[in-house]
Every structure is written in structure tokens, then in C-alpha cells.
Amino acid sequence: MPEGHSVHRIARQFQRNFVGSRVSLSSPQGRFALGASQLDGLEMTDARAVGKQMFLEFDHRVWLRVHLGLYGAWDFSGEIQMDATIASANGRMGQTNQRGTIVDPNVEPSLTPILDSAGENSLHSIGAPRRTRVRMSEQEKETSAPETFPPDPIGQVRVRLLTDTVCADLRGPTACEVLDPQQVDAVIAKLGPDPLLDSSHDAEDRFTAVVRKKATPIGLILMDQNVVSGIGNVYRAELLFRAKLNPYAPGKSLADDTVRALWRDWAHLLKIGVETGQMMTMDDLDGEDYVLAMANRADRHWVYKREGLPCRICGTHITLEEMGARKLYWCPRCQS
Template sequence: MPEGHSVHRITRQFAANFVGRAVSVSSPQGRFASDAALIDGQVMTDAHAVGKQMFLEFANGLWLRVHLGMYGAWDFAGDIRWDATLASANGRMGQTNQRGTVLPESTTPLDAPILDSAGENSLHSIGAPRRTRVRMAESEKAQSPSESWPPEPVGQVRARLLTDDVCADLRGPTACEVIDAARVAEVIDRLGPDPADGDTPDDEQRFVTTVRKKPTVIALLLMDQTVVSGIGNVYRAEMLYRARLNPHTPGRQLTEETARGLWRDWVHLLRLGIETGQMMTMDDLDAEAYRAAMANRADRHWVYKREGLPCRTCGTHIVLEELGGRKLYWCPRCQA
């Protein structure tokens, strides 16, 4: 499932390419046709994300709400304008540091952006992996001059947003609907705090207070979008490992320091994920290891999808179990 950093990256793409412009909205698949007609031809006025939810506002006061769910993704084509804050477009990369919550000003020197082999940091296709299509490199055009415009829809396109020169196709979302501002407020009010939507002392305190009063185990609380927004399976596993925290610890047993540490680590990792497009959670890598990690997810994580492999720290085999219907990865020694 696409996690919070991906949704914020998508939102920034819409802000850079669609906000302030009239947008043709259609549903090649047909399932979104009636809602599409409500905003077709309107000027997009805002692009906003909270956790895994994205909201696009139009001049007539209506909003497009999208939740990608397990299988959703946006594909962009055309004369795409890169958001300057997205690292895969401008070459800026950061290296994680568990001891700090701010990206260092001086990072590993790079001659050019390092692209993930699986397309995780692609700005042409953001969301769930696409097994039936080839993702293009960041340096390539999604639309060659010889092809017609707009491009033909590929697969089951739920919604297409189109300007004179940029196209965004949505496939496989859990939610795709047009709603009014009151409904947007209702949805957001049910969500937990999102550091990328405003990291304030009140947000941090809300997270800490909520977690420390719950008997639910912390591994489930981190995935509960009413507790904290944006964390999915990858970040959940990695954050718990980085904190050396047993995933079965009830929230109410966490010290205040531990709970605050989780929030601050999420602030840090989310910022890094938004800037690089990659869920990078390894610490203090040398230049060679850093480049490998940026290129391949297998070299980027402490425990996620490493079941049966030795822990990078202690050598104990990483455990895989099911918790709340999702896979949980952890080290039974480091996180005892």
C-alpha cells in the first residue's frame, strides 16, 4: 500500500502541474463518470494531503477525494513540471540519522539522482507497483513527440485529469469521489496528526497522549490512521526497529520519552521519504552503501521483508508474523 510520503509527493505534483489551471476530468473506465462531470472544466485551486488521503479543490467549491488503498496509483504524462522539493527531480538526497530529526544540510555528494530499480521514486507513476507496465526513468519524457495527445488510456483508468499538456491517470483506488468542503472537514477530523500537514507541539502531544492511554499494542496503533496519519507496513516495521521497541508492547506501557521519540522519528522519516521518494530508513551509511540503498529497497531497510535473514545488528533471524491482518517484521533480540 502506498504510504504517506507517496501521497504527499502526488499532491505536490498536482500543485506544480494542475493548480491554477482549468482541468478536464473524465472516467475512461466509466465508474467515476457522474462525479467527474461535477468538476469537469473547473479550475483546480488547491491540492492537499493528510496521511493517505488526498484532496483536490476546484473553483466551484467541490473537492476530489482519493485514497489509493492497496492497489491505487497515479500515472503522469506530458510536459511534467517537477516540484523543486522532490529530490528525484533535482538530485538532492538526504541520509537518515536516527539521532536527529532534521535532514542534514550536507549530504552524500551525488552527480545525478539515483533512481530506484523498482520505480519507487518515479514521478511518472506514484503508488502501488505496476506489474504490467514499464516505468520510465526520471530523465525521460513520459510522452514522445511522435505519440498523439492526449495519450490513450492504458488499463482500467478510473479518473483522468487533463490540461493542455499534462495528463494524470488514476487506477485501482479504494476511494475516488467528489465531495463538498463540509465532507472534507469530516474526513480530516477523523484522521490522526500528519507531520507533513503541520508538525506542531499540539500534534506531537496529541499523538503521545493518544498512544499512552491505549491498551492496544504499539504495532497496531502505528497503523491506526485515527492515531497517526500516513504510516503503513514499511514505516511501522522500521520505526519500531529503530526504537528497539517490541511490537507487542501496549501503548499505555510506553514511556513519554519513547512515545515522543516515535513521533519525532516519523517526522524525520516522512520528510526524507517525501524528498527522495524512497522509504529510506538505514543510518550512517558510507557513500557506496548509500548509493546501493537508494537504488535497491533490499539494501534500504533494517527488517522489512527480511524474514529469515540475519538481523543487520545482532545476527538473529528476522521474524515474520501476522498481526491485524498485515505482515509484521521484527527482530526478537534487538526488540525483545
């Protein structure tokens, strides 16, 4: 499931490419035909992410809410402009043409993008794993960059958003619905704080107070979107390892300073994820180690997907268990 950093990156792409433009909406699949007709031809006025959910506002104060869930993904084509604030040290910033070539004059030509082997930091496709999406209808192969604009819809496109220069196709979301402002407020009110939207002491206090009242294991609490927004399976495992916390420790057993440190580390890792497009949780790497980590997930996580391998700190084999119907990766020694 796409985690908070991915949804914030999607929202920023909509801010840069769609906000301020009149947008044509359609539902090639047909399942969102009524909703698309309500929004078709309206100007997009805002795009925001709260944790794993995204909200697109159109004039007449109507909103499109999207929750990608496990299988949802956005695919962009056309003259994509990346948000100017997303600029990592490897030069990944700016405009791409339909072939995906970086053409932004603000980026040094000598800075070659470090692309993730699984396409995690792609500007063109953000969402579910590549192996489960963007298939030709009867062919088991990935699609290539479109030759014409807009490209023909491929697969089960729930909704297409189109301007004169950019196209965004949504496939497989858990939620895709039109809401009024009161309904949007009601959805957001149920969500826990998102440090990228609110880094205040009040947000930290809210998170800390809720965690320290719960007898629930901290490994489950961090996945509860009503407690904190945006954390998924990868960040859960990595945050707990970085804090040297046993996933089964009840929230109410944790010291106040420990819970506050978790919140601050989540804010830190979320910012890195938005800037790089990757869940980079080994954040002290330099030189060749950083290049390898940017290119390959196996080189940028402490415990996630490392079951059976020695812990990078103590050498104990990383354990894989199930918690809350999701895979849990942790080190029994470092996190004892």
C-alpha cells in the same frame, strides 16, 4: 499500499502541474462519469495530502477525495514539473519530458539520478506495485513512455485529469469521490495528526496522549490512521526497530519520552521519504552504501522484507509474523 510520503509527493506534483489551471476530467472506465462531469472544466485551486488521503480542490469549492488503498496508482505523462522543494543529494529534481529525461537547468549535469530498481521514486508512476498495474489490456508487460500527448487511456482508468501540458490517470483507488468543504472537514477530523502538516507540540501531545491510553499493541496503534496519519507496513516495521520496541508492547506501557521519540522519528523519516521518493530508513549511509540503498530496497531497510536474514545489528534472524492482517517484520532480540 502507498504510504504517507508517496501521497504527499503526488499532492506536490498536482500543486506544481495542475493548480491554477483549468482541468478537463473524464472517466474512461465509466465508473466515475458523474463525478467527472461535476468537475470537468473547473480550475484546480489546491492540492493537499493528509496521511494516505489526497484532496484536490476546484473552484466553486468542490473537492475530489482520493484514497489509493492497496491497488490504486497515479500515472503522469506530459511535461511533468517536479516540486522545486523535492531535491535529494543525487540530483533528482525538476522537469522531465515525455521520455523521462531530466532537463531542469538548476540541476548539475554531472549529477546522475539514482533510480530505484522497482521504480519507487518515479515521477511518472506513483502508487501500487508495478507488477499489479499499468498493464496492456491483454499483454503482460509494462507500458513505455507515450509517443503522443495525451496518451490513449490504458487499462481501467477511473478518472483522467488533463491540462494542455500534463495528464494524470488514476487506476484502482479505494475511494474516489466529490465532496463539499464540510464533508472534507469531516473526513480530515477523523484522521490522526500528520507531522508534515502539523509538527507542533500540540500534534505531538495529541499522538502521545492517545497512544499512552491504549492497551492495544504499539504495532497495531501505528497502523491506525485515526491515531497517526500516513504510517503503513514498511514504516511501521522500521520505526519500531529504530526505537528498539517490541511490536506487542501495549501503548499504555510505553514511557512518555518513548512515544514522543516515535512521533519525532516518524516526522524525520516522512521528510526523507518525500524528498527522495523512497522509504529510506537507514538514514546514516554515505558514499557507495547510500548509492546502493537508493537503487535497491533490500539495501535501505533494517527489517522490512528481511525475514530469515540476520539482523544488521545483532545477527538474530528477522522474524515474519502476522499482525492486524498485515505482515510484521521484527528482530526478537533487538526488540525484546
